Amino acid sequence: MNYMDDKAAKKAIIDIGQRMYVRGFVAANDGNISVRVGDSEVWATPTGVSKGYMKKKMLVKVDLDGNVLEGTYRPSSELKMHLRAYRENGALRSVCHAHPPICTSFAVAGIPLDSPILAEAVITLGDVPVAPYAELGTEAVPEAIAPYCHTHNGVLLGNHGAVTWAEEPYEAYYRLESMEHYAKILLITDRLLGAQNRLPDEQIDRLLAMREKFGVTQGGTPRRG
Numbered sequence: 001m002n003y004m005d006d007k008a009a010k011k012a013i014i015d016i017g018q019r020m021y022v023r024g025f026v027a028a029n030d031g032n033i034s035v036r037v038g039d040s041e042v043w044a045t046p047t048g049v050s051k052g053y054m055k056k057k058m059l060v061k062v063d064l065d066g067n068v069l070e071g072t073y074r075p076s077s078e079l080k081m082h083l084r085a086y087r088e089n090g091a092l093r094s095v096c097h098a099h100p101p102i103c104t105s106f107a108v109a110g111i112p113l114d115s116p117i118l119a120e121a122v123i124t125l126g127d128v129p130v131a132p133y134a135e136l137g138t139e140a141v142p143e144a145i146a147p148y149c150h151t152h153n154g155v156l157l158g159n160h161g162a163v164t165w166a167e168e169p170y171e172a173y174y175r176l177e178s179m180e181h182y183a184k185i186l187l188i189t190d191r192l193l194g195a196q197n198r199l200p201d202e203q204i205d206r207l208l209a210m211r212e213k214f215g216v217t218q219g220g221t222p223r224r225g
Helices: 006-022 079-088 101-109 119-124 140-148 169-193 201-209
Strands: 032-038 041-044 060-062 068-070 094-098 154-157 161-166
Touching: 006 032, 006 041, 006 094, 006 169, 032 079, 032 169, 041 079, 079 094, 079 140, 079 161, 094 169, 101 154, 101 161, 101 169, 119 169, 119 201, 140 154, 154 169, 161 169
Parallel strands: none
Antiparallel strands: 032 041, 032 094, 041 060, 060 068, 094 161, 154 161
16 A cells, blocks of 8 residues: 655645645644554644644654554644544545634534535535534544444534544645635525525436546535435
């Protein structure tokens, strides 16, 4: 199986962390990013460090059980969620977790992102369910996301934030951007304008059939009717 090398993985984590910070997807020391670089090797962000000001020397390499292999910083307690995603779906190579404001607002309200109003969202995401609330740092968090790792490209975390995964780190991050953009359009159309022209079922089917063309290997199905 192909894996990104250590140097490229660490560079991607630093870059994605800065993008998250600049876009306001995280505040203070929020969020975490990981990249799988071997059958049992994962580079991850440290706890207690702003994603916008990380240095490569701060990153931590762990195995799939969370044991530290390299680095002097401690990994985040939320790394359990990342490692569970990798164990559930061996094709995944990266996980991104953040608190994008609009996605997080939907997560707090318990409202999934599942209305078929954007062709791009139907293809890349399909729908984004809300995983039940789980206490931070506990095994309940990975348990909450486990059912979706083979069927969806990310989920909202009840009363918490959002998490995405992919076969490549930038794709995992771009899915986070796509989720926040989708949530923003849903908020404006449904909650502010009070109107949405939803795509008909036959168009949804055509868009879902196009996924392979765009390299999308999984994703949920938006609400119909």
